[in-house]
Amino acid sequence: MNSGELTELGQQLRVDSVRAAAAAGSGHPTSSMSAADLMAVLLANHLRYDFDRPAHPGNDRFILSKGHASPLLYAAFKAAGAIDDEELLTFRELGSRLEGHPTPRRLPWVETATGSLGQGLPVAVGVALAGKRLDRDDHRVWVLCGDSELAEGSVWEAAEHAAHEHLDNLTAIIDVNRLGQRGPTRHGHDLDAYARRFQAFGWHTVEVDGHDVDAVDRAYGEALSTKGQPTAVLARTLKGKGVEAVEDREGLHGKPLPDADEAIAELGGPRDLRVEVHEPPTTRMLHAVRTGPVELPRWERGEEVATRDAYGRALAALGDGRGDVVALDGEVSDSTRAEFFAKEHPERFFECYIAEQQMVAAAVGLASRGWVPYASSFAAFLTRAHDFVRMASVSGAGVNLVGSHAGVAIGQDGPSQMGLEDLAMFRAVHDSTVLYPCDANQTAQLVAAMAGLDGIRYLRTSRGKSPVVYGPDERFPVGGSKVLRSSAEDRVTLVAAGVTVPEALAAADALDRDGIRVRVIDLYSVKPVDRATLRQAAEDTGCLLTVEDHHQEGGLGDAVLDAFLDGRPVPRLVRLAVRTMPGSASPAEQLHAAGIDAESIAASVTLLVEQAVVR
Template structure:
């Protein structure tokens, strides 16, 4: 059923396919006893025409580089997506009816557990920004002609991330991106902001440089012409389709209160839609000769720094990534308009063709990286640690997608100095630790940073590297190794009476404190826990057994950071050491970096006082 144009006979066939998609969405939700069939029914004709006439996709070869990409930004309409997979012959009818059951691949919202799904959706406002990343990859990195189609809901156009995406795509003139907006008027609890006023959406989207088309979303001829027009545009296209939620079933069509529920009488609804169909769609094949550029790789020689010198870890990150980009053409870098400060500018200078400026739009910044990694690229995302909180939902969903990202947060903690609390990342360790399958790394010196920057290139999942603004002493030689999940014991003796655990900026403070304590006859072990997650539990257990007392010190709120990571390492231990935590307790203001550490109670003097207090208990 692959067709190039739509005459009357083919229009009728596509209309029948739309009815089949509605029926199968109803059946799936009815079998599950939950789901969103009405949201699926409104977009059924839109997806029928796309599947039957315009999508280019080989369902038997999901890694074909020429395949188009379809993202259901309105992920709650998953019954429609699964009905499309059934119509394409990718899943059997028996599997369709396992929707939302334990162990089924057909989850309540789509995830890449299904090989035809690129990313997890369901948190509204994410599909289009990720689509921007895929479109950038297709045009600028893969240099292939695949299209990126994104089905959006009208409710999610209230999300700011959607407008970050519209702005970025319009500015970049991504003519390979099509947003299909299902304007069905009704949201979860009632009418949407603009209802069926597609012109209101069109004015706003066109202002960002998009080509816009307003159509009747149930007229297959109009839908087909809109898709054809979009394919000929030299700009991204938004198709604003006026639809009716629950289309085709009088009991729920354009009715409030039906959202997120199976139909009250599925059998009657199916009869009203003309009964079950068994249409199988022969989806258009992609360009069989398409192939992206093959990444070049070579042996890496990372920058080396002289012990005893002072270098900011942000600088070491920038220089290491620049070197990595020189030997790996699959590495890309994305900036939130702070590359001068984060030192991502070194990469931009040497590899401008793989550097992407996302401006002050952190949600789009992370989303673009998620889209690029779908195509096998290796993205490094960099901005101030504090600003990554704006994109946390995108990071959370990226983890659900199984995405591999390398996120670098600079200017972390009170040690940034005079800029004050608005610029200080003091929560970042906690929220990256909470992500599924994440690694959280906080290097203290330049050689450690360079090694870890390279190490995360081949790590799957989300890796977070925290860098420091100011210069710090180079403690390690360039020949040292720093495995993820490891630590370094910097001071140790058989007579150690307590263990000080530090990371990043607090490591030099811990060493200075240990020297002062040693001068008073108190031996202290010092551990550089540069891998905050996974943490080196074995080394911590050994130190606890030897010393009985553990003091943690971190440039972070006490909740969720290094101290809690250390405590977590003892949750199943047979014996528990005495543990005390030093962290930032009061809201900081403006002061010099050293004054900030002192005021926060995490400088060497505070560590000495904390050690004495712990020993006196």
């Protein structure tokens, strides 16, 4: 399009943003209006995209990081012919695909859910990494950011990572409209302040008047021609551009315009321009997926193996059999054992350094391009990325996350390194899967099973070596459990997972010598939980005692309780968990101090059955 047509298209996008918000009675039209010219130039002159084939491997990828400006995105979809005017005016209605903030669950042209600010650019880095290092094609990744969200640290994790990886297929368009939700942003219209920051991280920058469509067109062309580094187009714009009553005025964020009809008339009235978006280039399939038999590692009963070691070996083996599996780590791969995959498959390993938000975001971006990511760090450090996990769930992203060094069992490093909240965190995520293996063979089987699941999958591994409980041919269905001790005389059921399984077995043996029979369940699937087995145990024994290397809130005990929230009588339930703030001590001392070792378990059972043990 020429400059006149681009200007008209920008006005149409403004009008339709105002109309959509007015129909909904809510939304963010002024945030959409500031970026309308930026979107118009991109849509008409630079984006290569087949809206009839959103999975086309040659499509450019666009991410609206400032997700509250969704009216602009939907107006662009209308201009491209992807939706019609009738659907545009269903914005924010019950059942509409046009949500307040866009999600790929509803719309096939949306790459990732946005709305939690500071996430679009980090996910875009993952998408760009897929194109640059894995797919090896020439599609571009465009991300539209607001200036307010540049206060988020995750943006600068992304900026540094993108420059480190020389992602010249990535362009960030920064809509510098000066106003945030409650007033001016930190740097206002000072484009140079933003340019200095991006340049310091290694980006090429272009500063433009965001309402001069010719200047914006040239800036995008400069981004396309820049090699070896990503580009940030810093565009000075006005919030509410084109309507005097709201233009560059405070106090209007997140509100429909006071007089929509008058604003539409001021903008020149409704238009019905249609954009012929450039077709993507012909390209090969997204990526060739090599598949073959997966020969998982095997261990014999009685061996001493850390589940983190089993994770690394199993992941490397999975990578041998599946060419779509990729691994990411937060600069602790020698501890998480993701290094085993890195050594076998360096082309599919991504070092994210100590930037857990960027690591999870990159995993989401890679998953959006059809890859199966496994991202690992210490369980404690994944809490930093919880918002990215939450938004990945909103996106419906398929991501495998692995937290090592969980619980007090790590020993002397102390509480800052102990994941004691992770089970609660991941259980609370919508439609997640939470797994906690106790031995090497179980770990290997679950690592392989995760690849075929949907949504967010979390696997908890342990630092120290533990005995191999199961044979290499044992199977562990997700949602299942294993009954390791059982008799008709059982008086209590011990429910354990991970490091507490050997402790529960040792306690059961000691109690048996004292004439107290107990059932032992290995609840390796914390979510979904094996309700049938737990209910049967409750019926048979009348009392469940959960033992977990985790805080008492939200972990194994709560997972067990969930099995009885259907109206049936709740059995007697006792919880052994980490209730105090640990210090530094040996693993055995830590388990004993927390009251979750074999001796403590046996003592608790003895009290429960009200039997005095005479020695």
